[in-house]
Amino acid sequence: ERTLRRRQDLAGKRIVVTAGPTIEEIDPVRYLSNASSGKMGYAIAEAAVARGAEVHLISGPVPLPPVPGARVETIRSTQDLLDAVMRVIDQADVFISAAAPADFRPVRRLAQKWKKTDGTPVLELEPTPDVLAAAAARRRSGQVFVGFAAETHDAVVYGRDKLARKRLDLVVVNDVTEPGAGFAVDTNRVVVLDGQGGEEALPLMSKREVAERILDRVAELLQARRE
């Protein structure tokens, strides 16, 4: 029954999904990045295609096959991700920010490889732009914004803070230290927070099923805004 209801319930909706890590180059052979596998974002893109959405997946470098039926754009740095998102966000009905952008980048990228004989380098870092916050700042009415929160402690508290601070409709909270949740695995256990104070704790399930549950909530929000 749920499968039937889901079928094509996002027909014609333009959904932008970000996925995977970003990388910030130190020199031509080294970079800063993180453990994001991209699997959650790719599962969302796949599920959204199956439900009839027009999907634009913007992905950091991950060894996953492209999602059939989606437009897939690959990027490297957080700045690239920001540029790619800003080019398409105004036309989108839904933005789902599942990427794990690097939060810091080297202030300078070295043009040549740092040699051991140069000594031990000290990296000076600066913050990267917050893509989701920048996109949310120019959000227009009717658009649905979904963020993720990857946490190692006090996950729901930090998730609520991100919901409010980035002015989102939903935050999908992920304690990445829980078994079966977070990076690299095919399952996830999340809590979905909404702007009305609602807190939906989902059991451990496949990332595809988590994706479907998130899209159920997105479809509800889109529906409510039409009424």
Ligand code: CTP
């Ligand atoms: N995000 C983003 N751009 C960044 C960092 C994060 O768009 N430079 C988005 C992520 O895609 C996610 C949400 O913001 O949807 C929260 O990411 P997370 O890493 O959990 O939180 P941060 O705001 O980066 O804060 P911190 O890592 O310090 O918890």
Ligand code: CA
């Ligand atoms: Ca972060």
